[in-house]
Amino acid sequence: MQVNENKEFQPLIVAFCCNWCSYAGADLAGTNRLNYPDNIKIIRVPCSCRVNPMFILRAFQRGADGVILCGCHPGDCHYTSGNYFTRRRMTLLFSMLDFLGIERDRTRVEWVSAAEGAKFAATMNEFTEAVKKLGPNRRLEDLRCRKQ
Amino acid sequence: MQRIGVFVCHCGTNIAATVDVKAVAEALGREPGVIVSQDYQYMCSESGQNLVKNAIKEHKLTGVVVCSCSPRMHENTFRNAAASAGLNPYLVEIANIREQCSWIHKDIASATEKAIILGKAAVAKVHLNAPLTAGESPVVKRALVIGGGIAGIQTALDIAEAGFDVDIVEKKPTIGGKMAQIDKTFPTLDCAACILTPKMVEASQNEHITIHSYSEVADVKGFVGNFTVTIKKKARFVDETKCTGCGLCTEKCPMKKVPNEFNMGFDNRSAIYIPFAQAVPKVATIDPNNCMMMKTGKCGVCSKVCSAGAIDYKQEDRLIEQQYGAIVVATGFEPIKLDKYDEFAYNQCPDVVTSLELERLMNAAGPNGGTLLRPSDKTHPHKIVFVQCVGSRCDDSKGKPYCSKICCMYTAKHAMLIREKYPDTEVYVFYIDVRTPGKNFDEFYRRAVEQYNVHYIKGMVGKVTPRSDGKIDVQASDLLANEQLHIDADMVVLAAAIEPDKTARPLATMLTTQMDTNDFFTEAHPKLRPVESATAGIFLSGACQGPKDIPETVAQASAAAAKAIVLLVKNSITCNPCVAHSDELMCNGCSSCEKVCPYGAITYIDKEFKMPDRTIAVRRVASVNPAVCQGCGACTVACPSGAMDLNGFSNSQIIAEVDAICK
């Protein structure tokens, strides 16, 4: 995304949502007409544990400025334990990205249930603001993918 | 070459008011591989679906993208439409431009731009979609019921009545469970034995039911429709097929000082015993820990008196293996141990008893032949104090956080029965709340108060002190009178909390089913699937799922039976095709995927591979059972080599979506 002097920086954010809770939560936000920025683009996955760190890096490579991963609340996973594995994997991955000096606010995990449309919208608003503050992703981008 | 059709829905004005649907259709029409791109008022309508179907036929489409509402709403609609037009249903993708676009954005330009991006992601994904076929797996027409209490018996009877074979596995020598120990049942006060024992007999005589008493489940393998269960038949040292249940051995057995579990230890039984008169199967069992013959090799009286020649001191535990299509868990409950409640003096004073013990003390078949006597001195108690919620509703380490649900009612029952039979006995009930939500339950409780003059006192007993004169000092608060009471009681009855049977947790591990922190089995959905576990083919019956009274248990038992029958009537079950699969050439056989699979769907086989140098190498590789896999994808990330992938949500598909979104 481009920073334009007279136009506010608009980050590109990829949101991975599990089919059973968070994707349904996003649907509920829609049903209730709860606004959140169009910067958010949702990718549906069966469970948050389907999200490979590779996908997150790929998103950053291709120009995403933030990646958020949403799943069922711990204990509520449709597949019983998927989000527990997600939690460990993402904790370690985010810690590693932080260790490499990548801004920690570019990544996030949130638990959003199918009933939490309001939380989904609020989370997305908040996350978009946080990423906006950071500006464009420069530390983990692939120069060849930078948009002109 | 892909031939993809894009269909953009207006959803009336739901989408069209905020998203320029024409522009979306036009933009997506320019995407590679898209040969037709249309918009329509209502895609999900009959004519909308026909539009899709006709386009599939006319343009020989290889993939369909519908830009419409959430896939959770109409994915199946469009998949079915595609299937009816001859396109594999899994070649359909939905771009959610309503819930996740038009409904949340106001600006037409940016909403349209986003809708196009979402559409492009779906097009990119559908390029990589593979036709999937739902597999089928056969169903073994036999059910296993674990637990032979009223829940297990009812479930087994119902399944048998539908014409399927059922096996009951019961760890005790007889079926009947806790209900067999109960005297009367609320709210009708009919005798438990009178309504239970006919069912026990019915179960034993039903040609479809096999009872494995004194047996345990040792191992469970397999999956819905095809479980292989190993049952351990514990040695009872009596040949079940020969024993007639005459009981002569139990009379002649010289070892008669064994505490009788059935009567809660209030009297004794012999080392060879039949738990109670109506036991099913009515077969004697030798308790090897107390049998002289087993311990010292000297005795053999039972063997001598048994005319059927059924005694076999050399009998050993036996393992039998059986296939089942469905498993119903009915492991029931136990009252909690009260060791941690010193204030109630349960371990100190024999006249402080639990409610289940009181059942036996009052039972006509109990130790006192139905006369209520104090266990300590066998005198008639004139003042009895009941304490509610002992260990229930606790937030501490001693008790359970839940309400045990049945105590309010059985205490009212006990109080009423005592007042009925012994009008000279005063009965006090200390309660926190009286919870009677059930048909005729509150009326029952009110009868105890109004008709039988049971003293219900709102407050809790703080301390129970046995006195040297044989009385028991009960110190309690009366919250409504705002005073502290001291009652000289003759007996104290504690309504101990109930907890799941100790065998439940190891069983849950074997069955790969979920449990909550209290060890109750978790239902697949608390409202809509209350008798199924989250693991397909495993159903829940009775108190193993949560505290329940008899009517509720029976209702759930029949519901679980119905669910099991629904499964058993099928010859085969259709599996979700969106399952994981492993690329054997890349698999390391490292077991990471197996460790994270919640369903035990992954096993390993040693497979021969022809190597480039023409040698043959044997490698351990993962193999996914598509009937068991539910498609979560946990294994795909655990796999370091990327050998494991998920149908419908493959690595390349998700990456294509990421790329399309980030373009």
Add this chain to the structure above:
Amino acid sequence: MQEAMINKAKQLLADGVVDRVIGWKRGEFAYDITPAVFTSAEELDESFVYDDFTAANVSKYLVKESRKDGKVLAFLKPCDTYSFNQLVKEHRVVRENVYIVGIPGGPKLDAEKIKAKGITGILSVKNENYTLKIETVYGEESMPFYEAVLDKCASCKSKKHVIYDELMGEEGDVLDSNRFDMVEKLENMTAQERYDFWREQLSKCIRCNACRNVCPACTCEKCVFDNPDSGIENKAPADSFEENMFHIIRAFHVAGRCTDCGECSRVCPQNIPLHLLNRKFIKDINAFYGEYQAGEDAVSRAPLNEYKQNDCEANIVHERGVE
């Protein structure tokens, strides 16, 4: 030690206990010691080497060797036994086909550190009372022994063998090492400083794949970076992203499985401290999920294949340390 090991190997070969021996032999230079397989007493006498430069961990070679017919003798240093045990856990080696003789470990020497002192043309070294006597083509030189020790040995975590059939020499203990000091130092830098540090380091990467090829945890039949279908196939880094990605993914793939043997950094021709990435994961795992040492046993679950209901949330990363 070398003599005793050759005798042990000869005897086991003669007794028919093993058919082959995996050990080391000398390359072109004195300090150039590489793993090698020996099948006869003559070969052993001729070229079997075990000296202060013998640092290479042979356990990874057993992935292939243990699948061949017959039994192979492997001499494993304490750190190597952890790697081997981890491979046993992951079913990557056939335990029955390996006869393990545990041998005392390092500290081993780093030829680069000797060269850095301006000492070249090394012919042989001798440790005399912790002074290193170095014979070179230009004459004898000396330097303090500990200044020439490999980094991975300087922060040795254990002198204990976790798996073996037979031990030579004394058994040691698990040590209190200072191995996380550098990770901690980096953690306490600002994000910009960390970024600059790693950019400087990782930009040196020439993707020779030495780290991957030597790593006993990297034994995939096919590496995702070599697989065109994986979505991240990458032969050589074109820019900073690809330099980062390779090392992040590689470290993540071995997270919870890396025994911290330090081979990756030892073999890196560009001297990138790659082991710090692995140690970061180990340190985090220890802090978040309890102490865990990969390879310590062959049964426990790897931390990433396990969970607790009350595990910390991912935002713990946001809450601690330096922004």
Add this chain to the structure above:
Amino acid sequence: MNKNLKEQVLRSSGVNVLKCMRCGKCSGTCPSYDEMEYHPHQFVYMVERGDIETLMNSKSIYKCLTCFACVDRCPRNVEPAKVVEAVRLAAIRQQGNNHINPNQIPGMLDDDMPQQAIVTAFRKYIK
């Protein structure tokens, strides 16, 4: 109702009075029950309602033996004794003096007094 006082009591006691399920077991178990105008369960409830001043002005706060029977037996882990203690502290802080003077204590001792009461008495003075 004095909101600040309630907050002070809640904070200094560390007790969540909303956990109380009103079973009265604390009062059922209390050995000082008859001495007290307000009983342990009432302390919990009145603090919940914010009626702290009434409690502070009652002698009840000095009748609690701090024997912790209520704390031990409360099924909900509410810890009523800590509430009593907190109210008493609030009273002392406000008045700036003690219920009795430490010098008076030796004269008040008698053989029947439980040791616990003596220890407790000392706990009730600011150092």
